Amino acid sequence: MSFSIANLFSQHFEKKFDLHEQHLNNQMVRVLRTIGYDRDYKRAIGQYLYDEKDNEYLDLLSGFGVFAIGRNHPTVVSALQETLTLELPNLVQMDVSLLSGLLAEKILQTTPDNLSKMFFCNSGTESVEAAIKFSRYVTKREKIVFCEHGYHGLTMGSLSLNGEQIFREGFGPLLPGCHAVPFNDLEALEKALSNKDVAAFIVEPVQGKGVNVPDGNYLPEVERLCKKYGTLFVADEVQTGLGRTGKFWAIDHWGVQPDMICMAKALSGGFVPVGAVAMTSKIMDTVFNRMDRAVVHGSTFSKNNMAMAAGLATLQVMEDEKLVENSAKVGEDIINSINAMASNYEFLKEARGKGMMIAIEFQSPKSLSLKAAWAMLEAANKGLFCQMITIPLFKEYRILTQVAGHGMNVVKLLPPLNLTQKDRDWIVNSFDQAIADTHQVPGSIWDLGKNLASHAMKNKKK
Numbered sequence: 001m002s003f004s005i006a007n008l009f010s011q012h013f014e015k016k017f018d019l020h021e022q023h024l025n026n027q028m029v030r031v032l033r034t035i036g037y038d039r040d041y042k043r044a045i046g047q048y049l050y051d052e053k054d055n056e057y058l059d060l061l062s063g064f065g066v067f068a069i070g071r072n073h074p075t076v077v078s079a080l081q082e083t084l085t086l087e088l089p090n091l092v093q094m095d096v097s098l099l100s101g102l103l104a105e106k107i108l109q110t111t112p113d114n115l116s117k118m119f120f121c122n123s124g125t126e127s128v129e130a131a132i133k134f135s136r137y138v139t140k141r142e143k144i145v146f147c148e149h150g151y152h153g154l155t156m157g158s159l160s161l162n163g164e165q166i167f168r169e170g171f172g173p174l175l176p177g178c179h180a181v182p183f184n185d186l187e188a189l190e191k192a193l194s195n196k197d198v199a200a201f202i203v204e205p206v207q208g209k210g211v212n213v214p215d216g217n218y219l220p221e222v223e224r225l226c227k228k229y230g231t232l233f234v235a236d237e238v239q240t241g242l243g244r245t246g247k248f249w250a251i252d253h254w255g256v257q258p259d260m261i262c263m264a265k266a267l268s269g270g271f272v273p274v275g276a277v278a279m280t281s282k283i284m285d286t287v288f289n290r291m292d293r294a295v296v297h298g299s300t301f302s303k304n305n306m307a308m309a310a311g312l313a314t315l316q317v318m319e320d321e322k323l324v325e326n327s328a329k330v331g332e333d334i335i336n337s338i339n340a341m342a343s344n345y346e347f348l349k350e351a352r353g354k355g356m357m358i359a360i361e362f363q364s365p366k367s368l369s370l371k372a373a374w375a376m377l378e379a380a381n382k383g384l385f386c387q388m389i390t391i392p393l394f395k396e397y398r399i400l401t402q403v404a405g406h407g408m409n410v411v412k413l414l415p416p417l418n419l420t421q422k423d424r425d426w427i428v429n430s431f432d433q434a435i436a437d438t439h440q441v442p443g444s445i446w447d448l449g450k451n452l453a454s455h456a457m458k459n460k461k462k
Contacts (some may be wrong), residue, residue, distance in 0.1 A: 013052075018039065035391055046070035047416040047423060049400070057398040058426055059401045060415040065239045068266035069317045070416045072432070076269035079154045079313035083305055090305045106315050107267075107278060110248045112257040117284035119277045120302045123263035124238030125153025127275040128202065131260050132175075133297055134279065135200035135232045138286045142176070145231075147183040149209050149405070152202060152236055152262075153395035161202055164209060166406050170400065183207055184214045186221050193229040200232040201261075205250035208239045209405035211350060211359030211412055219254040232259040232283070238275070242266040243318055243417050246328030246355030253354065259283060269314035274307040323417040327355040330419045334358060337428045345435050346370055347385070358413040359404055362386065369441045374451065378451035382407040388449050389434050397430035 012019075017038060021029050032038045040052045047070050049057040058073065062068060065366035069076070089095070119134075121127055132144055147162040153159065154167060160175035162168055181188040183203075191200065201222065206213050226233040233259040240250035242263070247253050249261065260283065264275035286295055299305075318324060331353065338351035338360055346365030353359050362385055364374050377384040386403045389411055393399040404412035414426075437445045 006155065007178055013040065013042070013227060031457070035387065046073075047145075047419060055398060057394075057400055058415075058423060059400045060413045060427070061331055061400055061402055062414055062416045063270060064126050065265045065414050066242060066268060067270040068242055068244065068417050069269060069314055069321070069323060071270055073207040073269060073319075074312075075317050076271060076310055076313040079309045080271060084414070087307050089205075091092055091301070091303075097303050097308065097321070099303065099305055099312065100303035103308045103311045103315075106312060107203055107263075107276065111261060111278045112251070114257045114259075114280055115261065115278045116281045117279050119279065119284070119297075120307075121275040121277075121299050122273050122301055122307075123153075123274075123275045124236075124262065125155045125158045126299060127238065127262035127264055127277050128152045128158040128161065128236060129155060130277050130297060131200065131202060131234045131236075131262055132161075134260070134277070134283055135234065138233060138283050139199040139230065141197050141199040144178045145192045145198050145201045146176075146178065146180055147207065148180045149182075149183060149207060149212070150202075150204055150236075151208050164406060183188050183212055184218050186225070189222065189349075190225050190229075191233050193225055196229050198229065198231045200234050201226055202234040202236055202262075204236045204240060205253070206240050206245060206354060206357055208357075210408055210410055211353045211357055211404060213354060216254070219251065219256045223256045223258070234258060234260045234262065236262045238262055238264045239414075240313075242328045243324035244357050244414075245353075246324065246331055248324055250354065267311045267314060268307070269310040269317075272304075272310045273309040274311050284455040310456055318417075320416065326419070327417040330421075330424055331355040331358060333424055334427055337424075338431060341432060341435065345439060347374070347438055348435055353413075356415050356417050356419070360389075360411045360413070362389070362409040362411075370439065373441050373446060377449055377453055384449075385409050385411050385438075386411050387452050388438055388445055389431075391448065392434045392437065392445065393430055397426075397434065399427065399430050 015028050020026065042052050043050045047059055049059050100120055105119060108116060119130055121130060136142060144161060146163065148163045150163040152161045156173050159168060159171060162179040163180055164299065168174065174366050179192060181192050205219060223233055235251050237249055245253065251258060259280055261278040268274045334355060335351045335358055342348050342350060344389055346367060347362045349359045349361040349363035351358060374385060383403060386409050389402045390403060393401055401411050401413060404410035437443065
């Protein structure tokens with residue numbers, strides 16, 4: 001019998017969670033089962049997931065931003081199928097590939113004019129690793145500055161720039177010379193750069209953990225300070241890039257010109273991992289400055305034909321379907337619609353973000369009964385209230401969301417950029433009802449809250 005993925009999928013469909021418990025991360029299975037997210041999805045199209053009963057779910061996580069053009073887009077599928085059948089030379093290591101050249105050219109048409117070179121790799125964290133190495137080599141400096149609560153990946157170099165302690169704990173010692181400053185704090189940044197010994201300042205234009213948007217003058221001043229002190233300005237657009245914030249690059253909101261842009265996630269079309277760094281010619285020409293240095297940094301699978309084809313097809317879809325414009329329009333509508341609810345709900349603080357990168361933040365209420373209920377959850381585990389939003393959204397309204405980070409009362413939306421008016425209404429109405437339910441104390445939703453608090457307290461004692 002011939003080998004068939006379809007047969008494997010159908011024969012073993014019900015073993016998914018068991019296999020992960022036996023051979024992979026069983027704690028992830030425990031999490032999913034505890035909060036009721038253990039669904040058996042059979043297919044996915046665009047912004048929708050479908051379970052074995054053909055129930056439709058609206059995916060507002062998009063694989064942490066990977067599926068910006070939606071899942072299983074036919075244009076990307078067709079491009080990959082065609083690439084597989086052409087018998088192209090691939091990864092000929094004593095050669096250069098045509099598709100990587102074409103993708104580099106296409107990407108650089110979207111970046112600021114000062115960027116003219118591309119380096120390809122396999123993921124966002126690899127793009128950050130490259131930026132660290134290139135910055136150190138070009139400047140002959142060791143130090144790297146990053147922001148508190150920032151997220152740049154989980155390999156050792158990028159982990160050294162991770163502003164969340166939970167990711168760093170137990171993995172040290174990390175890369176020396178890495179120093180954090182508060183996000184959106186120009187005084188702290190200038191103090192960190194003033195000794196002229198910092199190779200690079202690496203920053204997310206909009207922070208992913210919490211969806212923190214900077215003040216209007218922050219990034220322009222970052223650019224000025226980096227030039228003043230000879231530090232390279234690196235924009236980590238792994239999550240914010242390719243239309244996520246309603247501009248092709250998030251830096252476009254502020255008109256700045258970094259020395260490097262790190263990218264990945266959406267560039268893959270959701271199929272083949274691909275990462276990249278756009279940079280100035282000075283950086284590229286300094287790192288690869290002699291023929292014997294042509295291979296001083298690279299990656300075996302980078303520039304592979306499937307990844308490059310996926311990237312080219314993804315950019316074409318974004319252009320043809322005007323997804324950047326749709327991200328700006330529908331995202332703003334969602335933010336404004338949820339903010340319009342704030343006067344009705346004590347728990348709701350605000351919605352914020354740019355484009356389809358949205359945070360919905362909750363706060364301690366003023367009413368005594370609500371305040372007591374809030375305090376009960378916070379005492380058990382800071383940020384637990386958000387689970388009383390995300391779990392009902394999933395179970396009752398079939399909307400997949402997440403908490404924006406550890407210990408914060410923020411729900412994060414990172415949907416595909418092709419949301420429709422129907423999706424917008426689905427989101428706004430579901431949030432309205434889910435938030436309204438939390439204001440009924442006592443009520444059935446607070447039975448869930450007590451169970452969550454009980455689980456959290458038990459985990460603290462372990």
